Amino acid sequence: MKLERVEIVHVAIPLVTPFRTSFGTMTAKDTFLLRVVTDRAEGWSEFAADPEPLYCSEFVAGAEIVLRDFLLPRVAALPRLTTAALAPAMAGIKGHELAKAALETAVLDAELRSYGMSLAAYLGAVRDRVPAGVSVGIKDSVPQLLDDVERYLAEGYVRIKLKIEPGWDVEPVRAVRERFGDGLPLQVDANTAYTLADAEHLRRLDAFGLLLIEEPLEENNLHAHALLQQRLTTPVCLDESLHHARDTASAIAMDACRVVNVKPARVGGYLEARRVHDVAHAHGVPVWCGGMLETGVGRAPNLALAALPGFTLPGDTSASSRYFAEDLTEPFVLRDGHLPVPTGPGIGVEPRPDVLRRFTRERRDLYP
Numbered sequence: 001m002k003l004e005r006v007e008i009v010h011v012a013i014p015l016v017t018p019f020r021t022s023f024g025t026m027t028a029k030d031t032f033l034l035r036v037v038t039d040r041a042e043g044w045s046e047f048a049a050d051p052e053p054l055y056c057s058e059f060v061a062g063a064e065i066v067l068r069d070f071l072l073p074r075v076a077a078l079p080r081l082t083t084a085a086l087a088p089a090m091a092g093i094k095g096h097e098l099a100k101a102a103l104e105t106a107v108l109d110a111e112l113r114s115y116g117m118s119l120a121a122y123l124g125a126v127r128d129r130v131p132a133g134v135s136v137g138i139k140d141s142v143p144q145l146l147d148d149v150e151r152y153l154a155e156g157y158v159r160i161k162l163k164i165e166p167g168w169d170v171e172p173v174r175a176v177r178e179r180f181g182d183g184l185p186l187q188v189d190a191n192t193a194y195t196l197a198d199a200e201h202l203r204r205l206d207a208f209g210l211l212l213i214e215e216p217l218e219e220n221n222l223h224a225h226a227l228l229q230q231r232l233t234t235p236v237c238l239d240e241s242l243h244h245a246r247d248t249a250s251a252i253a254m255d256a257c258r259v260v261n262v263k264p265a266r267v268g269g270y271l272e273a274r275r276v277h278d279v280a281h282a283h284g285v286p287v288w289c290g291g292m293l294e295t296g297v298g299r300a301p302n303l304a305l306a307a308l309p310g311f312t313l314p315g316d317t318s319a320s321s322r323y324f325a326e327d328l329t330e331p332f333v334l335r336d337g338h339l340p341v342p343t344g345p346g347i348g349v350e351p352r353p354d355v356l357r358r359f360t361r362e363r364r365d366l367y368p
């Protein structure tokens with residue numbers, strides 16, 4: 001393929017309800033899409049983070065600069081554009097995995113469309129639908145939390161994930177357990193909100209039979225997570241701390257994580273996400289597909305990844321209606337607690353032009 005044009009489309013879509021985590025409250029998905037035009041086909045992707053660097057160090061405005069000034073010049077200089085050639089071409093740029101993932105995914109979408117191959121087939125999917133978990137934010141009260149969990153279970157979600165932070169952890173988890181029973185697949189996500197000094201307090205969560213506790217401590221501190229894991233019976237799952245297959249292998253070797261949240265954007269794209277899956281699978285470590293409140297543009301490829309054999313736990317691959325009254329793509333609708341894996345060429349979806357126009361704030365060329 002030959003790179004002809006790259007457009008950046010800034011979009012802002014209101015969330016149906018505010019989403020509160022230990023690092024802040026989101027009320028809209030405010031990010032950008034990339035549209036890559038080649039001589040053979042075009043492809044789409046979605047940048048996974050937000051306007052502020054609160055979940056990780058990357059953010060919308062910074063990613064646009066990194067793409068325009070550093071990543072695209074290297075990719076445009078390739079004699080032949082293939083997805084496999086991108087990561088090596090961009091490797092000289094340190095970090096910025098989410099920006100790299102956005103570019104790689106749009107090129108991968110175009111390349112697979114030119115072959116008429118679905119991402120699911122390309123990655124090695126073994127299922128045509130995947131079970132959907134749901135991530136529930138921090139609430140103003142336990143009764144409000146219980147109402148939300150009840151509604152999501154009624155919609156069919158097969159696993160509940162509760163955001164926690166100091167002051168909102170043991171009590172809400174106990175209330176959900178008492179109300180919905182021990183059989184409910186239940187996990188928590190701290191988004192780095194605790195320290196090792198909280199270990200004794202976090203041990204109280206061991207009483208509730210949780211599937212896992214996600215990223216309890218500061219990002220990138222594998223040693224601290226390994227020390228914490230020695231004191232908990234609940235499996236530690238890492239998210240913010242894992243950036244590629246190599247550090248995933250280190251984390252597993254150090255017993256710093258017994259479950260892996262695989263987010264393609266966080267590890268630089270779907271090719272590396274598959275490597276993370278392979279490393280964890282080879283060590284008998286279960287993985288599940290994390291989420292970044294993606295629109296259908298980012299949700300579709302995540303569903304293809306979630307259909308790989310090592311994805312044995314339900315992911316944060318919720319229906320479009322979890323966050324959006326109207327999705328940029330045809331909505332993903334929950335059926336019997338599952339979402340369908342897209343079967344069309346590439347990521348299998350495209351933004352609907354009329355809806356995209358309505359939520360577009362700005363659209364311009366990043367290349368040439």
Ligand SMILES: CSCC[C@@H](NC(=O)CCC(=O)O)C(=O)O
Nearest residue numbers: 021135290291292293294316318
């Ligand atoms: C704004 S929070 C985004 C990161 C968070 N994601 C979720 O909780 C799931 C979001 C989703 O359902 O897509 C995580 O740390 O796992």
Ligand SMILES: [Mg+2]
Nearest residue numbers: 189214215239
């Ligand atoms: Mg997380």
